[in-house]
C-alpha cells in the first residue's frame with residue numbers, strides 16, 4: 001500500500017514536471033514566431049541588439065532581473081535611461097500592441113533563448129498583473 005502510494009506520488013510529480021516543460025516548449029514556439037515578426041528588426045535574430053542604439057536581450061541583466069519591468073516595456077513602451085550589462089541606453093521603445101497571451105509567449109521565448117535561462121514560467125496572469133505606471 002505504502003509502496004503504491006509512493007509510486008503514485010512520484011508519477012504525479014513527474015507528470016507535473018513533464019506538463020510544465022510541454023507548456024513552456026509550446027509557448028516558446030509561438031513566441032519565436034511572434035519575436036521574428038515584432039522584435040527581430042531591432043533586437044536581432046540572436047538577441048544581440050545593435051550596439052549603443054538597441055540593447056541586447058541575450059544575456060541581458062536588465063531582462064533577467066526585471067521581468068515585470070520588461071513586460072511593462074513591451075506592453076506600454078519604454079523610454080528614458082536604462083542600464084543593460086553596464087551600458088546606458090536612453091532611447092524609446094514603442095508599445096508593441098500585442099495581446100497579453102502574445103506577450104506571454106514572447107517572454108517565455110526570450111527568457112529561454114540565446115543561453116538565457118530562468119526558472120519562472122511566464123503565464124498570462126503574470127502579464128495581466130503588470131499595469132501601466
Ligand code: HEC
Pocket residue numbers: 035038039040041042043053054055056057060062063064070073074078079080081082084089090091092093094096106110
Ligand atoms: C523599433 C525598435 C524596437 C523594437 C521593434 C523592439 N524594441 Fe525592445 N527596445 C528598443 C529600445 C531602443 C530599447 C531601450 C529603451 C530605453 O532606452 O529606455 C528596448 C528595450 C527593450 C527591453 C529592456 C532592455 C533589455 O535589453 O533587456 C526589452 C526586454 C525589450 N526591449 C524587448 C522587446 C521585445 C520582446 C520586442 C518585440 C515585442 C521589442 N523589444 C521590440 C527597441 C525596440
